Amino acid sequence: MISFYPGPSRIYDDVPEYVKDAYTKGILSMSHRSPEFVELSKKTISLLKDRLNIPKNFTVFFTSSATECWEIIAQSLIIKKSTHVYNGAFGEKWFGYTKRLRPNCQSHKFAIDQLLNPKKLIFKTSEVICITQNETSNGTQVTREVIKSIKENNPKVLIAVDATSSMAGIVLDFKSADIWFASIQKCFGLPSGLGIMVCSPVAIVRIKQISEKKHYNSLTFMNEMMEKWQTPFTPNVLGIYLLKCVLKKMKNISVVDEKIKTRQKKWKRFFKDSVNLQLLTENLLVMSSTVIAVKGNPTLIKKIKRESKASGLLLGEGYGDLRESTFRIANFPALKKKEIAKLMRFLLPYL
Numbered sequence: 638m639i640s641f642y643p644g645p646s647r648i649y650d651d652v653p654e655y656v657k658d659a660y661t662k663g664i665l666s667m668s669h670r671s672p673e674f675v676e677l678s679k680k681t682i683s684l685l686k687d688r689l690n691i692p693k694n695f696t697v698f699f700t701s702s703a704t705e706c707w708e709i710i711a712q713s714l715i716i717k718k719s720t721h722v723y724n725g726a727f728g729e730k731w732f733g734y735t736k737r738l739r740p741n742c743q744s745h746k747f748a749i750d751q752l753l754n755p756k757k758l759i760f761k762t763s764e765v766i767c768i769t770q771n772e773t774s775n776g777t778q779v780t781r782e783v784i785k786s787i788k789e790n791n792p793k794v795l796i797a798v799d800a801t802s803s804m805a806g807i808v809l810d811f812k813s814a815d816i817w818f819a820s821i822q823k824c825f826g827l828p829s830g831l832g833i834m835v836c837s838p839v840a841i842v843r844i845k846q847i848s849e850k851k852h853y854n855s856l857t858f859m860n861e862m863m864e865k866w867q868t869p870f871t872p873n874v875l876g877i878y879l880l881k882c883v884l885k886k887m888k889n890i891s892v893v894d895e896k897i898k899t900r901q902k903k904w905k906r907f908f909k910d911s912v913n914l915q916l917l918t919e920n921l922l923v924m925s926s927t928v929i930a931v932k933g934n935p936t937l938i939k940k941i942k943r944e945s946k947a948s949g950l951l952l953g954e955g956y957g958d959l960r961e962s963t964f965r966i967a968n969f970p971a972l973k974k975k976e977i978a979k980l981m982r983f984l985l986p987y988l
């Protein structure tokens with residue numbers, strides 16, 4: 638089965654070999670307080686920064702998932718109020734998790750086809766502005782330029798970006814926001830169970846000022862431990878090792894970005910003249926590069942999902958309200974050219 642699910646998704650073919658190596662090298666029982674772990678953690682973070690063009694003075698934290706990052710931000714960086722800018726189910730979930738901890742947080746919703754106007758996104762009384770860069774549920778994205786302008790228009794506010802299904806797939810301008818996070822079962826081509834959070838020096842100053850210490854994963858503790866390349870809890874050491882192996886082989890993100898965008902355009906052309914199937918959005922500025930969302934008549938969508946599975950091609954279900962009327966195709970780097978060609982051949986008769 639080839640998984641085009643937008644996470645968990647296809648993993649790299651080398652992963653079984655990496656797992657075997659991890660077993661042989663004793664990684665699976667490595668203490669997270671040992672010098673060997675410190676070495677692994679240091680090396681993984683340095684490779685991550687190198688491959689993804691993350692500024693050297695940013696701090697990387699290991700968490701267990703992107704969902705955990707939502708909660709960490711709410712508990713450790715928002716005192717009273719945050720603003721959540723979103724157009725889909727993941728952004729809404731983030732807002733929901735935050736609202737339970739910080740009831741004063743507010744939402745700013747926009748339409749799927751709408752290109753955000755940063756001039757209208759000024760939230761001076763918020764401590765954090767939360768943006769879902771790639772909305773996995775409906776295949777839309779917020780561009781680098783928009784995120785940068787939001788930051789420039791709100792210089793005193795921290796900008797937090799959910800890049801769960803785009804980090805390691807497209808170029809992100811890390812300097813244009815303060816907190817970025819993702820989990821590795823999407824564009825990193827790895828099994829689930831590890832989240833990554835990237836913080837700017839300004840975010841680190843804020844962590845220290847707020848000094849929140851009520852939780853095992855309070856950023857205050859995470860930051861103190863990361864000064865020694867460690868975590869307050871026992872992390873997913875195997876996940877970190879696998880991440881190191883994948884990063885070692887990975888080309889610079891600018892090369893990956895080009896491949897992903899070429900494939901995105903191919904998908905756009907593929908559905909362009911279709912009678913039965915349409916992209917949820919055709920505007921290249923708002924269309925996600927890494928998650929292709931396709932809509933159609935629910936009966937046809939159901940048939941395509943069923944028959945693709947029978948042909949060994951797993952499509953992503955529609956998400957939330959869009960469950961019946963859409964399917965999603967991951968455009969993640971681990972998918973091979975010939976696998977995409979196979980899916981296109983399968984879909985051709987339904988166009």
Ligand SMILES: *Cc1c(COP(=O)(O)O)cnc(C)c1O
Nearest residue numbers: 702703704727771773801802820
């Ligand atoms: C998958 C996803 C999440 C949740 O990731 P977990 O690792 O399951 O916590 C959050 N946000 C977005 C945009 C996602 O695509």
